[in-house]
Amino acid sequence: MTTATTTRPALPSPLRLGLARGGSELREFFRQKENLIFTVSLPAVLMLLLGTVYVKEAAAAQMFAASMIGAGIISTSFVGLGMSVVGDREDGTLKRLRGTPMPFTSYFIGKIVLVFVSSLVEAALLAVVGIVRFDLQLPTSLDKWLTFAWVFSLGVIACSLIGVALSALAKSTKTAAGVFNLPYVVLQFLSGVFIMQSALPESLRTVGSFFPLKWVCQGFRSVFALDDGYAVMEAAGSWELGRTALVLGAWTVIGLVLVARTFRWSNTSR
Amino acid sequence: MNAIRVRGLTKAYKGHRAVAGVDLDVARGEVFAVLGPNGAGKTTSVEILEGHRDRDGGEVSVLGVDPAEGGREWRSKLGIVLQSATDAATLTVREAVRHYAGYYADPRDPEEVIDLVGLTEKAKARVGTLSGGQRRRLDVALGIIGRPELVFLDEPTTGFDPEARRQFWGLVKRLAAEGTTILLTTHYLDEAEALADRVAVLAGGRIVAEGTPRTLGGRANADATVRYLAAGGYTEIRTSEPAKTIAELARHGEPAELTVTRPSLEDVYLELIK
Numbered sequence: 305m306t307t308a309t310t311t312r313p314a315l316p317s318p319l320r321l322g323l324a325r326g327g328s329e330l331r332e333f334f335r336q337k338e339n340l341i342f343t344v345s346l347p348a349v350l351m352l353l354l355g356t357v358y359v360k361e362a363a364a365a366q367m368f369a370a371s372m373i374g375a376g377i378i379s380t381s382f383v384g385l386g387m388s389v390v391g392d393r394e395d396g397t398l399k400r401l402r403g404t405p406m407p408f409t410s411y412f413i414g415k416i417v418l419v420f421v422s423s424l425v426e427a428a429l430l431a432v433v434g435i436v437r438f439d440l441q442l443p444t445s446l447d448k449w450l451t452f453a454w455v456f457s458l459g460v461i462a463c464s465l466i467g468v469a470l471s472a473l474a475k476s477t478k479t480a481a482g483v484f485n486l487p488y489v490v491l492q493f494l495s496g497v498f499i500m501q502s503a504l505p506e507s508l509r510t511v512g513s514f515f516p517l518k519w520v521c522q523g524f525r526s527v528f529a530l531d532d533g534y535a536v537m538e539a540a541g542s543w544e545l546g547r548t549a550l551v552l553g554a555w556t557v558i559g560l561v562l563v564a565r566t567f568r569w570s571n572t573s574r
Numbered sequence: 575m576n577a578i579r580v581r582g583l584t585k586a587y588k589g590h591r592a593v594a595g596v597d598l599d600v601a602r603g604e605v606f607a608v609l610g611p612n613g614a615g616k617t618t619s620v621e622i623l624e625g626h627r628d629r630d631g632g633e634v635s636v637l638g639v640d641p642a643e644g645g646r647e648w649r650s651k652l653g654i655v656l657q658s659a660t661d662a663a664t665l666t667v668r669e670a671v672r673h674y675a676g677y678y679a680d681p682r683d684p685e686e687v688i689d690l691v692g693l694t695e696k697a698k699a700r701v702g703t704l705s706g707g708q709r710r711r712l713d714v715a716l717g718i719i720g721r722p723e724l725v726f727l728d729e730p731t732t733g734f735d736p737e738a739r740r741q742f743w744g745l746v747k748r749l750a751a752e753g754t755t756i757l758l759t760t761h762y763l764d765e766a767e768a769l770a771d772r773v774a775v776l777a778g779g780r781i782v783a784e785g786t787p788r789t790l791g792g793r794a795n796a797d798a799t800v801r802y803l804a805a806g807g808y809t810e811i812r813t814s815e816p817a818k819t820i821a822e823l824a825r826h827g828e829p830a831e832l833t834v835t836r837p838s839l840e841d842v843y844l845e846l847i848k
Binding site for chain 2: 336
């Protein structure tokens with residue numbers, strides 16, 4: 305490099321900027337009532353309502369809570385992040401950021417921080433509702449928690465990427481609600497959240513099995529099952545953790561490719 | 575080296591030529607205004623210079639760099655003031671300014687910038703609660719926080735009340751006095767006249783006139799109109815030598831309601847964009 309550039313103070317590193325973005329994103333997220341009501345509280349409300357109908361015994365409480373936690377983190381990652389990117393495009397955040405020396409990587413790191421923290425808060429909220437209302441028992445073995453950690457991480461990353469990719473389809477936050485909520489609600493039916501998957505016709509079950517939600521929920525059910533005998537209730541009769549990793553991994557790759565190809569800084573660019 | 579150098583810039587959307595061969599030079603430290611009606615290609619041109627939009631053809635150099643290839647270093651020398659953003663609504667003014675200061679290597683002091691744009695009393699207010707004029711002043715704060723060498727102001731005072739506009743002009747003059755190069759687009763002629771060292775008029779994607787606000791479109795040399803009241807009606811005389819005309823009139827006594835006018839910037843402008 306030439307001396308002219310070394311005399312200028314260096315710009316902050318992308319990682320540092322990304323963490324600063326994450327802090328700012330979280331601050332904004334938790335200050336927005338719509339987020340707190342729709343993205344964060346809705347799964348908890350659904351859990352309370354549906355749980356009152358479904359949960360008659362300890363086993364049902366464990367399985368139902370596990371599925372709801374799965375659905376909850378898809379709400380914060382897929383719906384929440386997708387909506388936040390659409391919002392950033394609509395309100396000028398992305399346009400402003402593009403005019404600053406902040407690299408795209410930092411924007412993305414900020415979103416990852418936002419999604420991980422909001423999804424953890426969501427999972428904790430649902431767990432607390434489960435414990436208080438349905439006597440949910442948390443797993444005690446390290447093994448189960450490790451499974452929880454990787455299913456959570458992989459699920460959140462895959463669904464975040466798909467959410468960001470789908471954000472290209474929505475021109476405004478008004479249309480975005482449809483773009484994100486329709487698939488989300490349908491997939492909850494197909495993935496064993498509202499109805500046990502084994503109760504669904506084969507065709508619907510197969511469709512649900514193509515998408516991440518089923519695998520996240522199934523992974524969480526394996527974590528919250530009081531014993532592994534519960535696996536017989538799954539459509540396949542086992543937890544299929546290897547396949548879960550495979551499907552979520554595949555969606556992560558698909559999501560990355562889609563984001564790289566479809567991401568737009570604004571609604572009018574080019 | 576000029577801050578901005580543009581040669582033969584073109585950009586079309588679906589067959590419509592939005593920018594049809596623009597040449598532009600803006601010197602360092604200059605305040606340059608681009609005037610033009612809606613759809614003249616102002617925003618498209620500016621967005622190309624900002625690196626927000628691809629161009630179809632022509633050469634563009636902004637601070638010595640082609641905007642299509644500008645990296646982080648280059649962006650850190652620019653200040654882009656958005657015209658319709660509603661972002662950061664739930665942050666406070668202070669939080670937003672501090673956050674954006676963190677993007678730059680050598681930012682201005684956030685408190686100083688908040689004070690400069692006159693938002694000190696609103697520093698703790700949520701951005702979403704600001705009035706339109708206050709919101710735009712925050713946009714300026716975020717645009718200048720990184721100590722930019724060149725600031726883009728795209729129709730900055732649209733929707734301002736007269737007092738807010740005057741305050742805003744004061745702010746732009748202070749920036750200019752510090753040596754910042756400013757490229758301003760506006761459809762307010764008084765704004766261009768008050769702020770700009772030089773003005774270009776853009777119409778139909780081309781620059782149809784360029785000069786200082788005083789000389790634009792041959793305004794300084796244009797015929798003057800001498801007007802006075804005589805025998806129950808106004809008489810108007812167009813002349814290149816108004817002093818001589820008045821001297822002749824004065825020989826017959828003092829003419830009533832005597833005025834001498836030259837075409838205003840607005841007259842010249844309206845003629846140019848026809």
